[in-house]
Amino acid sequence: MSTRRLLVATCGSWLVLWLPAVRGGLERDMALHMAVQMPLLIALGALVAAATCRFEPRWLAAADWLGIAGIAAVVLGTSFWMVPRALDQAIADWRIDLVKFLTLPLLVGMPLGLSWRRMPPLGRAFIWANFIPKLGAVGGLYLGAPMRLCAYYRLDQQELAGWTLIAVAVALGITWFVAAFIGWTPSCGKRPSRPSVDGAGRQRALHASAA
Numbered sequence: 001m002s003t004r005r006l007l008v009a010t011c012g013s014w015l016v017l018w019l020p021a022v023r024g025g026l027e028r029d030m031a032l033h034m035a036v037q038m039p040l041l042i043a044l045g046a047l048v049a050a051a052t053c054r055f056e057p058r059w060l061a062a063a064d065w066l067g068i069a070g071i072a073a074v075v076l077g078t079s080f081w082m083v084p085r086a087l088d089q090a091i092a093d094w095r096i097d098l099v100k101f102l103t104l105p106l107l108v109g110m111p112l113g114l115s116w117r118r119m120p121p122l123g124r125a126f127i128w129a130n131f132i133p134k135l136g137a138v139g140g141l142y143l144g145a146p147m148r149l150c151a152y153y154r155l156d157q158q159e160l161a162g163w164t165l166i167a168v169a170v171a172l173g174i175t176w177f178v179a180a181f182i183g184w185t186p187s188c189g190k191r192p193s194r195p196s197v198d199g200a201g202r203q204r205a206l207h208a209s210a211a
Contacts, residue, residue, distance in 0.1 A: 003051045003052070006047060006050075006051040007048065007051055007052075010044050010047050010048055010051070013040075013044055014041075014044055014101070014105065017037065017040060017041065017044075017101070018101060023037075023097070027090070027091055027097075029153075029157060029160075030087070030142075030150065030153040030157040030158055030160070030161040031157070031160045031161040031164040033087065033161075034082070034087075034161055034164070034165065035161070035164045035165065035168060038081060038100075038104060041100075041101060041104035041105050041108075041109065042078075042104050042105065042108050042109040042112065043109060044105045044109060045104065045105030045106060045108060045109015045110040045112070045113065046109045046110070046112050046113035047109075047113070048105065048109070048110055048113070049109065049110040049111075049112070049113025049114045050113050053113070053114060056114060061118075064111075064114065064115055064118060065118075066118055066119055066120060066123060067114075067115030067116060067117070067118035067119035067123065068115075068119075068123075069111075069115070070111035070112070070114055070115025070116075070118075071111070071112070071115050071116070071119060071123075071127060073107055073108070073111045074108050074111050074112045074115070075127075075131075077103060077104065077107050077108035078108060078131075079134075081100060081103075081104065082138050084149040084150045086100075087150050087152075087153075088150050088151050088152055091152045092152070125180065128172070128176045131172075132169050132172050132173050132176065133169070135165055135168060135169040135172070136165070136166050136169035136170075138165055139161070139162045139163065139164070139165030139166035139168075139169060140162065140166065141162070142158050142159070142161050142162035142165065143158075143159055143162030143163060143166070144162075145158065
């Protein structure tokens with residue numbers, strides 16, 4: 001898919017998610033809000049980054065040394081929108097919800113798509129080792145809280161969101177384990193070519209074997 005078509009498809013998907021019916025349907029349930037809508041918005045930003053990474057200015061790539069600045073923005077952005085107060089504000093005020101719809105793709109998804117490829121493997125492992133337990137801890141907080149943490153969600157919805165976040169953390173942990181310790185190297189479908197040996201090389205090989 002060309003860059004222009006990918007950008008058009010991404011913007012169209014963003015507009016579909018912003019439609020009142022779709023937005024209200026996803027934000028009506030806490031688990032869908034946190035585990036479906038927000039990751040979709042982040043994924044749209046990552047797609048934009050994949051489509052436009054070749055046009056990235058050199059000064060921006062230089063400022064994002066080893067992807068540290070971009071991943072820091074990702075951590076701050078995701079941490080903010082996990083706070084119950086932020087969820088309540090997004091539901092209560094459409095302007096705050098619009099801020100969420102803009103910041104998640106632009107300040108989380110795009111930095112993730114641009115900075116993750118610059119980060120060395122040890123740095124990626126450090127991010128995963130901190131993000132997965134944090135996600136599980138937030139799920140445990142929602143699950144174990146004796147009262148409602150969000151004014152717009154019932155206690156049973158809060159409990160379901162807690163179990164969902166814990167399940168996502170477990171799935172990410174298993175995926176990371178498989179990728180890191182078992183190996184997940186995609187095959188390009190080509191076998192390595194053997195070096196050609198000329199006639200003189202064959203004669204030297206025969207003399208060496210005879211000796």
